[in-house]
Amino acid sequence: xxxxxxxxxxxLGLGQLGISQDRYFxxxxxxxxxxxxxxxxxxxxxxxxxxxxxxxxxxxETSVLIKSFEFEKALMEEHFNENYMESNEFPKxxxxxxxxxxxxxxxSNFPPGVEMAAHGKMTIHGVTKDVIxxxxxxxxxxxxTARSAFVVNPEDYKIxxxxxxxxxxxxxxxxxxxxxxxxxxx
Amino acid sequence: MRIFISNLLIVLGIFTFSxxxxxxxxxxxxxxxxxxxxxxxxxxDDEVASNQKFNDQVIAxxxxxxxxxxxxxxxxxxxxxxxxxSIVSCTFQDPLEPDAIGEGRITVKGVCSGxxxxxxSMLPGGVVELKRAALVK
Numbered sequence: 001x002x003x004x005x006x007x008x009x010x011x012l013g014l015g016q017l018g019i020s021q022d023r024y025f026x027x028x029x030x031x032x033x034x035x036x037x038x039x040x041x042x043x044x045x046x047x048x049x050x051x052x053x054x055x056x057x058x059x060x061e062t063s064v065l066i067k068s069f070e071f072e073k074a075l076m077e078e079h080f081n082e083n084y085m086e087s088n089e090f091p092k093x094x095x096x097x098x099x100x101x102x103x104x105x106x107x108s109n110f111p112p113g114v115e116m117a118a119h120g121k122m123t124i125h126g127v128t129k130d131v132i133x134x135x136x137x138x139x140x141x142x143x144x145t146a147r148s149a150f151v152v153n154p155e156d157y158k159i160x161x162x163x164x165x166x167x168x169x170x171x172x173x174x175x176x177x178x179x180x181x182x183x184x185x186x
Numbered sequence: 187m188r189i190f191i192s193n194l195l196i197v198l199g200i201f202t203f204s205x206x207x208x209x210x211x212x213x214x215x216x217x218x219x220x221x222x223x224x225x226x227x228x229x230x231d232d233e234v235a236s237n238q239k240f241n242d243q244v245i246a247x248x249x250x251x252x253x254x255x256x257x258x259x260x261x262x263x264x265x266x267x268x269x270x271x272s273i274v275s276c277t278f279q280d281p282l283e284p285d286a287i288g289e290g291r292i293t294v295k296g297v298c299s300g301x302x303x304x305x306x307s308m309l310p311g312g313v314v315e316l317k318r319a320a321l322v323k
Contacts, residue, residue: 048315052308067299068315074208091300
């Protein structure tokens with residue numbers, strides 16, 4: 001009886017504090033992209049990706065500021081923002097969608113590392129496309145590690161590459177994401 | 187002909203300046219000096235106008251330390267906030283020693299990248315991001 005009351009008080013207490021275990025998030029997600037051509041390798045990193053997953057519904061959101069991508073060379077960063085991504089006009093890249101068959105992830109018998117499909121809309125450079133992203137979500141103590149790797153074709157998002165540097169930039173840009181997701185306290 | 191010259195200039199630009207790194211933010215004079223609450227509120231009030239006003243500018247922000255971001259034993263970033271959902275998130279140009287930042291209010295200057303926040307998002311609040319940041323005091 002004492003245990004039941006303690007448990008009830010604990011649940012009520014958590015409710016009062018508004019603590020929800022449904023959504024997990026980070027504002028420090030790692031995203032990098034890589035362009036390989038025989039002329040040049042180009043890579044950039046952004047450690048400030050926002051990632052949120054609702055563990056009840058499988059809703060999945062990511063958002064990143066284009067200007068927060070850091071390049072080793074200042075001029076590459078300037079060209080990326082001003083000439084290609086036009087980041088003053090289109091400051092963010094986002095994905096909003098739903099991870100299929102997500103309900104079992106929190107179960108202890110869920111096989112780790114299983115690749116799931118996130119169906120949704122990706123917006124880059126002001127252009128929104130329906131895409132399917134591969135996603136893995138693995139428990140890591142109190143947090144979950146989410147990973148995804150996919151390819152973006154600049155042409156699909158109306159990112160124009162000048163003829164003079166067309167051979168320096170890959171037609172398919174490899175993007176990888178890794179995020180440690182902690183419970184969201186509302 | 188004009189296109190050819192323009193393309194030639196782009197190529198020359200790339201080869202001439204491709205080795206150049208970033209300027210050192212620690213040596214830059216800030217265009218604005220404000221608190222973490224003030225800049226987040228400006229972005230929440232009018233994101234478009236604030237993007238035009240602050241993006242790419244060096245800004246000095248004073249605020250309470252909310253969280254340190256560490257990697258390999260060094261501090262690579264700091265979040266300034268008095269509210270866990272309205273944050274200025276700074277990424278340091280050069281990682282700091284773990285004891286370089288104490289508790290309480292500090293001042294950091296960095297290049298503003300913009301604002302992350304969306305009323306339709308599952309994540310409430312918003313974050314102003316500063317890159318290539320340097321600790322002022």
